[in-house]
Amino acid sequence: MHPAFSVIFFTTASGAGYGLLALLGAAAFAGLVPADRLFGLAAFVLALGLITTGLLSSLFHLGHPERAWRAVTQWRSSWLSREGVLALATYVPAGLFAAAWVLFGVNHGPWAWLGLAATALATLTVIATGMIYASLRPIRQWCNGWVVPNYLALGLLTGSLWLAALLRGFALHAPWIDWVALAAVTLAAILKLGYWRFIDRSRSASTPESATGLGGLGTVRLLDPPHTQENFLQREMGYVVARRHVAKLRVIGAVLGFAVPAALTLLGVSLLDGAAALAASLLAALSASVGVVVERWLFFAEARHSVTLYYGARGV
Amino acid sequence: MTSLPAAPPGQKKLGLVIDLDTCVGCHACAVNCKEWNTGGHSAPLTDHDPYGDAWGVWFNRVHSFEAGDGAASRTVHFPKSCLHCEQPACVEVCPTGASYKRADDGIVLVNADTCIGCKLCSWACPYGAREYDAVDGVMKKCTLCIDRIYNDKLDEVDRVPACVSTCPVGARHFGDLGDAGSAVSRLVADRGGYDLMPELGYRPVNKYLPPRPAKTAAGATGAPAALEPRAAAGGNKFLAWVDRMLSR
Numbered sequence: 001m002h003p004a005f006s007v008i009f010f011t012t013a014s015g016a017g018y019g020l021l022a023l024l025g026a027a028a029f030a031g032l033v034p035a036d037r038l039f040g041l042a043a044f045v046l047a048l049g050l051i052t053t054g055l056l057s058s059l060f061h062l063g064h065p066e067r068a069w070r071a072v073t074q075w076r077s078s079w080l081s082r083e084g085v086l087a088l089a090t091y092v093p094a095g096l097f098a099a100a101w102v103l104f105g106v107n108h109g110p111w112a113w114l115g116l117a118a119t120a121l122a123t124l125t126v127i128a129t130g131m132i133y134a135s136l137r138p139i140r141q142w143c144n145g146w147v148v149p150n151y152l153a154l155g156l157l158t159g160s161l162w163l164a165a166l167l168r169g170f171a172l173h174a175p176w177i178d179w180v181a182l183a184a185v186t187l188a189a190i191l192k193l194g195y196w197r198f199i200d201r202s203r204s205a206s207t208p209e210s211a212t213g214l215g216g217l218g219t220v221r222l223l224d225p226p227h228t229q230e231n232f233l234q235r236e237m238g239y240v241v242a243r244r245h246v247a248k249l250r251v252i253g254a255v256l257g258f259a260v261p262a263a264l265t266l267l268g269v270s271l272l273d274g275a276a277a278l279a280a281s282l283l284a285a286l287s288a289s290v291g292v293v294v295e296r297w298l299f300f301a302e303a304r305h306s307v308t309l310y311y312g313a314r315g316v
Numbered sequence: 317m318t319s320l321p322a323a324p325p326g327q328k329k330l331g332l333v334i335d336l337d338t339c340v341g342c343h344a345c346a347v348n349c350k351e352w353n354t355g356g357h358s359a360p361l362t363d364h365d366p367y368g369d370a371w372g373v374w375f376n377r378v379h380s381f382e383a384g385d386g387a388a389s390r391t392v393h394f395p396k397s398c399l400h401c402e403q404p405a406c407v408e409v410c411p412t413g414a415s416y417k418r419a420d421d422g423i424v425l426v427n428a429d430t431c432i433g434c435k436l437c438s439w440a441c442p443y444g445a446r447e448y449d450a451v452d453g454v455m456k457k458c459t460l461c462i463d464r465i466y467n468d469k470l471d472e473v474d475r476v477p478a479c480v481s482t483c484p485v486g487a488r489h490f491g492d493l494g495d496a497g498s499a500v501s502r503l504v505a506d507r508g509g510y511d512l513m514p515e516l517g518y519r520p521v522n523k524y525l526p527p528r529p530a531k532t533a534a535g536a537t538g539a540p541a542a543l544e545p546r547a548a549a550g551g552n553k554f555l556a557w558v559d560r561m562l563s564r
Contacts, residue, residue, distance in 0.1 A: 001439070063433020063453025070412035070430055074318045080436055081411035137405060137516050138442035205515040206442070208381075213510045213524055214336075214392055218384030223391060226346070226377035229370055233444040236435065306513065307444035310379055310396065 001139065002239040003300035010058035011129060012158070012292050014087075015151065017050030018122040019159020021094055023180070025115030025122070027163075028097075028107040032176055035108070039170040040101035046162060048094065055087060079135055083128035090125055093117035126155045133299075138306040140204040140316060141299075146195040153188040154257075154292050160184045161261055161285040168268075168278040178269045181284075182262060189258040192295065196250060199302065204316045211309040222312040237305035238313075249298050257291025260284065318410045321419035323402065329422040329494035330460055331400050331521035332480065333503055337528045339487040341380050341393030345479035349376040349397070349458075352478035357459045358428060362451040373447045375458040376479055392527055395488070397479065398445035398458035399512065399520030400424050406437035406446060415455075422494070422521060423462060428454045442516050465490070493521050 024043055027033040059065040072088065074081040097114040101107045107115060130151035133142040160181040167173045208222075209215025230238075264284035268277040304316040323329075353375055354361040363372030376397040383390050400417075404424050407415045414431035417424050426437075426446075431454040438446040438455060446457045461477035464470060474481060480488040491500035500523075503509065509523035535541040 061434070063448070063450070064431065067412065067430065067432045070414075071432060071434070072411075074411050074413050077318045077320075077408040078411045080409060080434065084411060132409075132436070135405075135409070136440055137518075138440065206513050210513050210515060212381055212383070212392070212394055213512055213526065214381060214383040214390075216526065217390050217392075218388070221382045222379065223382045224341075224380035226343075226374075226379050227371075231371050231374070231377075232447045232450075233438070235371075236438060236448070237444070305439070306442040306516070310444060 001300045001303040001305060002236050003297050004061050006057045006061040008293060008296045008300065010054040011151075012054075012154075012289070012296050013050045013057070014054035014129070015126060015155035015292070016158035016162060016289060017047045017052075017054060018090075018126050019155035019157070020047040020162050021051070021090070021159070022119040022122040022156075023159050023163050025094075025097065025112075025117070025119035027177075028101070028115040029112040029119070031108065031112075032174065033107070033167070034172065035101050035105045036170060036172060037102055037105045039166065039172055040098070040105075040107070042170070043163070043166050044094075044098040044102060046166065047159075048091075048098065051087070051090075079128055079131040083125060083132060086121060086125040086128050090118060090121040093121065123152070126151050138206075138316075139303045140202060141199045141303040144198060144202070146191065146198050150188075150191045150195050153184065153191045154295065156184040157181075157188040157257070157261070158285070158288050158292055161265070161281070161288045164265070164268075165278070165281040165285045168281045173277070175269070178265055181265050185258050185262045185265070185288075189254065189262075192254070192257070204304075204306070206306045206309060206316055208309045208314065211306065222310075225311060233307050234311055238308050238311060239301060246298065246302060249294060253291050253294035253298060255291070256287045257295055258288075260287040260291070318407050318413050318415060320403070320407060320417055323422070327422070327494050328420065328492050329400075329402070329521045330465070330491070331422070331493045331500075331523070332397070332460075332477070333489040333491070333493075333500045333509060333523050333525060334395055335487040335489070335507075335525040336392050336394060337487075337507075337525060338485045339378075339393040339395060340485055341378055341391075342484065343378045344482050344484060345395055345488060346374060346376045346378050348478045348482035350374055352461065352464070353459070356461070356463045358426070358456045360452075361456065362449050364450070373449050373456050375445075375447070375456070387532070388530065390527055390530060395479070396443065396445075396512075397522075398424060398460070399443055399518070399522040400458075400460060402519035402521060403517060405440040405518065409436045409440045411436070423460045424457070425459055425462065426455050426457055428452065428456075431455055442513055442518060443520075460490075493523065 059068050071084045075085045093114045097118050100111040130148035134147040137143050164177045164181050167177055208220040212220050214220050261284040264280045268280040306316050361373040379394045381392050381394055407417050412430050412432055414427045415437050433453040435448055446455050449456050465475050476490045480490045489500050492498045504523045507525040509525050511520050531537050
């Protein structure tokens with residue numbers, strides 16, 4: 001599948017934003033983080049900023065962005081529509097929770113319940129994002145049980161590392177966030193490696209023989225494509241540029257996304273404090289963010305659509 | 317509404333039956349489709365750089381495959397357009413309701429006035445039936461020539477999809493596949509018509525008829541298994557006599 005920049009940016013930025021928002025709500029509810037107004041301002045600007053710029057960037061790949069409001073109407077059948085509805089709904093408790101925290105310096109009692117509602121809706125939004133892909137049967141690499149947990153874990157990964165960096169920056173650091181971040185790194189690494197193992201070992205039931213129904217005659221090969229030039233289907237679904245580099249890119253994604261953030265977090269926990277710990281924390285969050293972009297790019301580039309069986313692919 | 321309409325037994329299901337035995341791969345159906353539809357319901361079917369590195373929107377494309385090996389291998393021309401599935405995930409994923417399946421006849425259409433051009437429906441279609449028009453910014457697809465088949469301005473004989481009307485070998489058949497007694501349903505039953513990628517569960521309405529067994533021996537075509545020796549050229553009776561004598 002063609003990795004559209006706007007979609008990669010949207011899913012990674014909003015994933016980090018929703019992860020951060022969900023953790024802020026949960027942490028306030030658990031009484032783990034004081035209602036520091038400046039910290040709140042920075043955290044909500046980052047979380048809601050990532051979410052909002054992500055959502056706006058997703059509009060750029062539309063043919064008619066001015067009609068985007070229609071996308072909230074078909075929530076009964078469409079995961080994309082559900083994602084839109086949930087994304088908009090999340091703003092309500094998130095906005096009130098943020099306003100109470102930043103304007104009035106409160107994040108406990110009834111306000112914490114708003115935070116918890118924001119956590120729940122943020123989680124559901126990321127699930128809906130994952131389900132957009134996981135519900136597409138023509139793409140084996142997407143239509144499986146690993147996709148939604150991966151979206152959730154990678155959102156939690158980047159969200160927790162950004163929260164750790166923010167807490168360091170405002171001198172509110174507490175050990176719990178490092179353990180959350182390390183747990184998120186571990187979970188995300190296990191789920192991503194499991195996903196890669198799954199797509200490497202599973203096989204699609206669809207073949208050129210089932211696509212044409214000509215398997216009874218023997219092996220089916222494309223003799224002539226319909227046209228001499230590539231068409232929309234080949235450009236959109238038949239993306240092959242990166243596949244040669246898959247192994248290297250997986251290593252780069254895993255090192256930047258999991259190994260470096262884990263090492264820097266451990267370094268901050270055990271050896272560093274003050275400015276050095278803040279720098280390590282920021283670097284961990286940045287590294288994970290870049291790693292997740294690489295991972296998301298691979299998520300698209302490694303996805304093989306069944307339509308390519310009509311254009312010479314031996315398998316998907 | 318992108319939820320699918322209920323389909324009671326006997327529900328009309330308009331579609332195509334494509335005979336892979338007779339298709340000669342002339343691409344006339346694809347060309348006539350482009351010709352009709354670039355002025356029809358989803359017009360225009362935009363072409364980019366038409367006199368250079370041309371690519372554009374087509375609703376019907378003819379692939380050619382080789383199946384099998386050696387002397388038993390076959391070349392099969394394979395036209396493919398929207399299959400108007402009974403479980404069209406392309407419709408269900410649409411966030412705006414622009415994609416819909418008609419309750420009356422099962423035709424899958426796109427409303428170009430409400431499509432936002434997110435392309436998700438083209439990802440959801442396993443068959444590659446939907447093609448995005450980057451100039452109009454909306455998704456386009458086969459309409460089963462909805463502007464022909466119900467068009468009372470046309471002679472009745474012409475109220476079939478453009479691809480069907482133009483096929484020079486009669487390899488394309490149009491009709492109601494929901495009616496077990498229709499000509500197309502009988503054709504499917506007689507010839508073992510089948511679904512493409514049945515494993516994905518989209519339940520296409522369009523069916524494909526498999527190529528008949530290859531006839532490689534002369535006798536299989538109804539011709540004599542071997543030809544009688546031909547009398548010598550020019551009707552020379554002497555040479556014919558010599559030939560007969562020597563053939564004994």
